[in-house]
Amino acid sequence: MPSLTIPFTLLRASRYANPGSEADILPEVYGDFALGGLSGPIPAVLIDDVNWVYCAAAHAVEAITTVYVDDVAQSSGFTSSVSNNYESQGVIATIDFTSQPTGVVTWRGRGKQSGGVLVTNPITQLEDLLLTRGGFVAADFEVSDLETARTVALLKDYQLAWVVNDERQVAEWLTEWLFNVAGAWRVTGSDRLVLLADDGNIPTPDQITVNIVASRDCGGDEEVTISGNVDHLVNALTVHYLWSWSFGQASSRIITEEDTISKNGHLGTEIRKGVTLKGHRRARDVAAWADVIFLRQAFRHRRNGAIAEFPIIGPKFLHGVPGDWITLTWPWGPRTIGESSFTQHICKVLAVRHELPGPGAKTTVEALLTGESLLTSQGF
Amino acid sequence: MPDQVRLAWQEKRIAQEVMLPLVRIRTPKADRVFGFVYPGVGEILSGGFFDEDAFFDEELFFDEGGVVLDEGARLLEISPIEESHRSFDTAILGSFGQAERSLVIVRFDNSDQALSQWVGEEYLLNAEAYLYFTFPGLVVTDSYVKRTGRVRRWVLSKDVLTLEIETQ
Numbered sequence: 001m002p003s004l005t006i007p008f009t010l011l012r013a014s015r016y017a018n019p020g021s022e023a024d025i026l027p028e029v030y031g032d033f034a035l036g037g038l039s040g041p042i043p044a045v046l047i048d049d050v051n052w053v054y055c056a057a058a059h060a061v062e063a064i065t066t067v068y069v070d071d072v073a074q075s076s077g078f079t080s081s082v083s084n085n086y087e088s089q090g091v092i093a094t095i096d097f098t099s100q101p102t103g104v105v106t107w108r109g110r111g112k113q114s115g116g117v118l119v120t121n122p123i124t125q126l127e128d129l130l131l132t133r134g135g136f137v138a139a140d141f142e143v144s145d146l147e148t149a150r151t152v153a154l155l156k157d158y159q160l161a162w163v164v165n166d167e168r169q170v171a172e173w174l175t176e177w178l179f180n181v182a183g184a185w186r187v188t189g190s191d192r193l194v195l196l197a198d199d200g201n202i203p204t205p206d207q208i209t210v211n212i213v214a215s216r217d218c219g220g221d222e223e224v225t226i227s228g229n230v231d232h233l234v235n236a237l238t239v240h241y242l243w244s245w246s247f248g249q250a251s252s253r254i255i256t257e258e259d260t261i262s263k264n265g266h267l268g269t270e271i272r273k274g275v276t277l278k279g280h281r282r283a284r285d286v287a288a289w290a291d292v293i294f295l296r297q298a299f300r301h302r303r304n305g306a307i308a309e310f311p312i313i314g315p316k317f318l319h320g321v322p323g324d325w326i327t328l329t330w331p332w333g334p335r336t337i338g339e340s341s342f343t344q345h346i347c348k349v350l351a352v353r354h355e356l357p358g359p360g361a362k363t364t365v366e367a368l369l370t371g372e373s374l375l376t377s378q379g380f
Numbered sequence: 381m382p383d384q385v386r387l388a389w390q391e392k393r394i395a396q397e398v399m400l401p402l403v404r405i406r407t408p409k410a411d412r413v414f415g416f417v418y419p420g421v422g423e424i425l426s427g428g429f430f431d432e433d434a435f436f437d438e439e440l441f442f443d444e445g446g447v448v449l450d451e452g453a454r455l456l457e458i459s460p461i462e463e464s465h466r467s468f469d470t471a472i473l474g475s476f477g478q479a480e481r482s483l484v485i486v487r488f489d490n491s492d493q494a495l496s497q498w499v500g501e502e503y504l505l506n507a508e509a510y511l512y513f514t515f516p517g518l519v520v521t522d523s524y525v526k527r528t529g530r531v532r533r534w535v536l537s538k539d540v541l542t543l544e545i546e547t548q
Contacts, residue, residue, distance in 0.1 A: 334500030
């Protein structure tokens with residue numbers, strides 16, 4: 001698998017005969033920028049300062065709907081092309097001005113297609129970016145996880161939009177991209193990339209990797225702790241979205257996303273946090289994302305968001321990895337109304353620490369409580 | 381422990397006139413009051429605990445009925461309370477002047493698992509917390525040290541519930 005600590009191999013203006021600035025990066029444009037936000041969210045790059053040709057995207061796009069010069073929409077004086085093999089350097093999208101534009105050129109429209117269809121699924125977008133500019137091949141992905149994440153994004157109806165035109169490390173992009181779908185990534189021991197997206201659902205019994213019983217698997221009940229931290233608590237969000245990649249700032253924000261039950265429960269206290277979702281351009285995507293975050297971290301049911309930490313004695317958990325669903329049974333766990341014991345509580349593994357050598361070999365697991373028990377959620 | 385034995389033990393403890401801490405945690409449902417000895421022992425220990433000039437409006441809560449869920453001799457340990465001008469969060473520039481903010485760690489006995497239920501049923505994070513250090517016989521509102529705070533973190537382990545309280 002290629003390194004994740006280097007930038008994407010993005011195209012630069014230097015490949016053309018008369019660029020404005022040779023070092024300028026040609027933008028990779030994914031998703032629908034046609035609506036929402038202010039003026040032109042996508043910067044264009046001057047690639048011919050003799051004929052005043054700008055690169056709109058480093059690949060063919062679905063549409064260039066509006067072109068702006070210094071934030072003013074242009075109705076004439078240019079020709080845009082969604083697919084142009086300019087100077088025989090490969091197909092890009094261009095904006096060709098008849099005379100020198102008098103300011104910064106930006107545009108809005110719809111980005112890269114696949115099979116004639118606009119790519120809006122964030123996981124498919126990321127996969128395409130890694131394959132075309134990250135040096136990845138299909139075998140570098142953990143296929144089943146990739147398809148699961150793609151399906152989650154599809155079912156949540158996430159339609160995100162991105163412009164990639166900087167030299168941030170691939171790992172940074174992965175983190176931000178997946179943060180926008182409440183997801184995560186990791187690299188497996190066999191050097192494959194795992195992409196995860198969280199749908200906010202409680203897993204079914206067949207998705208549970210292992211059932212941990214503290215007295216049996218942890219070497220006793222003493223080794224287990226469950227903790228709740230106010231740093232993890234959030235019940236109101238200020239979400240900045242509709243990011244303008246031209247101006248480097250969000251065009252709008254949503255302040256109404258909140259978890260009322262959690263707010264009321266915590267003595268009416270609002271624990272508000274601000275986030276910027278650069279990939280989001282629709283309020284419904286923001287709402288879907290916020291639902292997942294609240295479900296995991298609002299402590300709506302007191303326990304969802306708490307973290308269990310416990311050792312596993314022996315090799316039982318050697319194959320356990322972050323992202324796995326497990327259950328925990330521990331008599332001292334937090335019990336809620338009508339619950340006689342803390343039994344088979346569903347947790348998501350956050351971290352696994354292996355202490356391998358020697359007779360005291362053990363694995364310490366950190367897992368996020370969902371607040372649901374396998375018994376109650378499945379109607380037992 | 382039989383009641384008589386318990387009371388005798390408590391009275392002996394009180395007779396030593398050590399300073400006694402009380403920790404009161406307020407959740408939307410009810411308060412719990414924890415001490416090294418049974419906080420509800422009465423006039424000897426906390427005669428003025430429910431005075432109307434208390435830190436907060438007791439009557440408001442008692443009007444609603446049954447708001448003190450538990451007064452238990454559950455307090456196992458309480459960390460020192462530090463009073464300082466040091467910044468609580470060293471990552472925040474210019475936060476000197478947050479006087480008296482500190483983190484107080486208290487540990488409660490949970491061998492009967494009653495607090496496991498408390499944690500599971502009530503919104504404990506960010507809940508209001510009140511700390512009193514007082515001498516036996518003094519009304520609580522005349523405590524030597526009084527602090528209000530919020531619960532930052534709870535940790536359940538076998539038999540023990542630990543609360544980290546950020547005082548303000």
